[in-house]
Structure formats: C-alpha cells, structure tokens
Amino acid sequence: MEVGQMQxxxxxxxxSLFMEGFLDGQxxxxxxxxxxxxxxxxxxxxxxxxxxSEKLLNDLTxxxxxxxxxxxxxxxxxxxxxxxxxxxxxxxxxxxxxxFRNFCEEQNIEACLRCLQQVKQxxxxxxxxxxxxxxxxxxxxxxxxxxxxxxxxx
Amino acid sequence: xxxxxxxxxxxxxxxxxxxxxKLIERLLKTSSYQVTTVDSGSKALEFLGLxxxxxxxxxxxxxxxxxxxxxxxxxxxTDYCMPGMTGYDLLKKIxxxxxxxxxxxxxxxxxxxxxxxxxxxxxxAEEFFLKPVRLSDLNKLRxxxxxxxxxxxxxxxEKQEEKADFESPKRQEKEEEQQHQEQLLQQQSSNNKRKxxxxxxxxxxxxxxxxxxxxxx
Numbered sequence: 001m002e003v004g005q006m007q008x009x010x011x012x013x014x015x016s017l018f019m020e021g022f023l024d025g026q027x028x029x030x031x032x033x034x035x036x037x038x039x040x041x042x043x044x045x046x047x048x049x050x051x052x053s054e055k056l057l058n059d060l061t062x063x064x065x066x067x068x069x070x071x072x073x074x075x076x077x078x079x080x081x082x083x084x085x086x087x088x089x090x091x092x093x094x095x096x097x098x099x100f101r102n103f104c105e106e107q108n109i110e111a112c113l114r115c116l117q118q119v120k121q122x123x124x125x126x127x128x129x130x131x132x133x134x135x136x137x138x139x140x141x142x143x144x145x146x147x148x149x150x151x152x153x154x
Numbered sequence: 155x156x157x158x159x160x161x162x163x164x165x166x167x168x169x170x171x172x173x174x175x176k177l178i179e180r181l182l183k184t185s186s187y188q189v190t191t192v193d194s195g196s197k198a199l200e201f202l203g204l205x206x207x208x209x210x211x212x213x214x215x216x217x218x219x220x221x222x223x224x225x226x227x228x229x230x231x232t233d234y235c236m237p238g239m240t241g242y243d244l245l246k247k248i249x250x251x252x253x254x255x256x257x258x259x260x261x262x263x264x265x266x267x268x269x270x271x272x273x274x275x276x277x278x279a280e281e282f283f284l285k286p287v288r289l290s291d292l293n294k295l296r297x298x299x300x301x302x303x304x305x306x307x308x309x310x311x312e313k314q315e316e317k318a319d320f321e322s323p324k325r326q327e328k329e330e331e332q333q334h335q336e337q338l339l340q341q342q343s344s345n346n347k348r349k350x351x352x353x354x355x356x357x358x359x360x361x362x363x364x365x366x367x368x369x370x371x
C-alpha cells in the first residue's frame with residue numbers, strides 16, 4: 001500500500017473514532033501540540049494514560065471487593081480516572097466515570113460494580129482503537145510519509 | 155550565576171496527575187514559557203523558597219533563608235484537587251507570604267463548581283481554568299505576568315527618577331501612561347475573571363471544539 005492510501009485510511013479511521021464517540025476534541029488538542037520538536041507527544045501522553053488507568057482499574061476492583069467498601073476511596077479513584085480520560089479525549093471512558101461517581105455518592109455497590117465493568121470495557125475498547133491508530137501512523141512514517149492533521153468539519 | 159533570558163517567563167505548574175503535568179508542560183512550552191512541574195503543593199512551596207515553619211514575622215530567626223529562590227517564578231498554575239495540600243491551600247500560602255504574594259496564581263479544576271471558583275478568585279487567584287486546559291486559555295496568562303514585571307520595573311524606575319531629578323511634566327506623563335496601561339490590564343483580567351465565573355454558572359458549555367486544519371486528500 002502506498003503512502004497516500006495509508007494516509008487516507010488513517011484519516012478515515014480517526015474520523016470514525018470521533019463519530020463513534022470514542023474520542024472527543026481534546027484528542028485533537030493533543031495532536032496539535034505535537035510537532036517536529038516533540039514528534040511522539042501523543043503516544044507518550046496516551047501511554048501514561050494507559051499505565052495510570054490500568055493501575056486505577058486494579059485499585060477500583062480491589063476497593064469494591066472489600067467487605068466494607070470505602071466509597072470515598074472509590075470515588076477518589078474514579079475522579080482521577082475521569083480526569084485523565086478527559087485530558088486525553090477518551091470520551092466514553094470519561095462518561096462512564098461520571099455515571100460511576102453518581103453511584104459512589106449513593107453508595108450503591110451493585111451499581112458501582114456494573115459501572116466498573118462498563119468503564120473497563122470502554123477503556124479496553126479505546127485502548128485497542130488508539131493502538132491501532134498509532135500502528136497506522138507508524139506504518140506511514142516508516143514508508144517515509146507524514147501524519148496528516150485532522151480537519152473537523154462535522 | 156547563570157544567564158537568564160529576561161524575555162522568557164517562568165511558570166511553576168503544580169498537579170498530582172502525571173498526565174496533566176505532561177500536558178500543561180507541553181502547553182506552556184508551546185506558548186514559549188519556561189516550565190517547572192511539581193506534583194504537590196508542598197514541593198511547590200519548597201521550590202518557591204518557602205519552607206515549612208517559616209513565618210512572615212521578620213523578627214523570627216529561621217534556619218533556612220526565606221528568600222532563597224534560585225529561579226524567579228513569574229506565575230504559578232495549580233490543580234485544585236490534590237491530596238494533602240489542595241490548590242486552594244497553596245494559593246492561600248502564597249498570598250499570605252510577604253515574599254511570594256505578588257506572584258500571580260492560576261487555579262485549574264476538572265470540576266465546575268461556582269462556589270469553588272468564587273472562593274479562589276476571592277483569595278487572590280487571577281484566573282480559574284476548567285480542565286482540560288487549552289492553548290487558548292494560556293493566552294490569558296501573559297497579561298498577569300507582564301503586570302507583575304511591570305510593577306517591579308515601575309518601582310525601580312521611580313527610585314531612579316527620584317535620584318536623577320527628572321523634569322516634572324515628563325514624569326507625570328510617564329506615570330499616567332503606566333497607570334493607564336495597568337488599568338487596561340486590570341480590566342482585562344477582571345473581564346476574564348467574570349468570564350470564568352459565568353462559564354461556571356451556565357448549564358451548557360458551548361465551546362468551539364474543532365479548528366480547521368489542512369487535510370490530506
């Protein structure tokens with residue numbers, strides 16, 4: 001596949017991620033902060049997000065598994081996850097966290113467990129999508145092409 | 155002593171989230187500021203040269219020197235929600251310190267709580283940014299940093315003028331111009347403050363999310 005085709009695929013793929021709500025405008029902000037002096041900025045931030053999130057999801061699983069659930073602690077973790085997902089534009093994860101926090105407030109353990117499942121699901125989905133996106137970018141760069149910038153007309 | 159670039163402003167960014175620290179650092183560097191990031195309020199105070207147990211009483215002997223600031227900090231931007239010392243606590247400590255109170259402080263928060271916003275502004279914060287912070291938000295920072303530098307230069311200039319015995323009409327003109335410019339900056343910043351509170355009170359945040367950039371066909 002030649003570079004132009006790959007670039008087209010990348011643009012289409014990225015657009016679909018926005019259309020399906022996986023990513024929001026904040027992700028574009030990240031891309032805009034990337035340049036020749038910081039060519040790996042997006043990958044770096046997103047990698048930090050992956051590490052941070054996986055730790056938080058583990059902490060949440062443990063916290064909700066306790067005989068006496070400390071909802072304050074659970075809420076603190078969810079708050080952190082909501083913040084980081086918002087910072088990279090992982091919209092569905094962020095929205096999942098918002099719902100999660102409401103149930104923390106209600107101290108509804110069943111609902112919290114459901115939310116955790118939901119957030120985990122959304123997290124792994126967006127992780128896969130972003131990894132696929134980065135792979136496409138790598139292929140383009142390896143073939144000597146440049147990463148096209150997104151235009152959001154919709 | 156190192157050579158400092160006088161035209162460059164130095165911002166101290168405080169956030170317990172490593173992702174947000176990376177983000178704010180990049181945003182600030184893109185805006186041509188020098189950046190130092192720390193992950194807590196106490197580390198921020200340490201960097202600013204204020205140590206635990208320092209009082210504002212000049213008569214109290216302290217082991218560590220109070221004004222031991224290696225690098226000049228022109229602005230502090232801090233997250234609100236942090237474990238231990240919150241951004242609000244940090245703001246208070248800075249504003250209560252005789253050596254640090256002139257440093258402009260900006261608060262960031264992911265939560266849109268009007269009472270929180272007002273409290274911070276009342277305590278002396280220059281701006282309150284909702285997270286995620288954008289490049290456009292950072293454009294609001296420069297006037298605050300210029301204002302402080304301006305005031306310092308103003309004081310120095312006045313001292314010089316007193317010594318040099320300037321003609322009074324020229325001096326008046328200059329002072330008037332400076333006052334006018336300060337007023338403009340004040341107005342600008344107070345407009346921005348109002349904006350932050352207004353944004354907090356409106357039910358929906360409508361912000362242009364996308365900017366047009368070139369596509370590859």
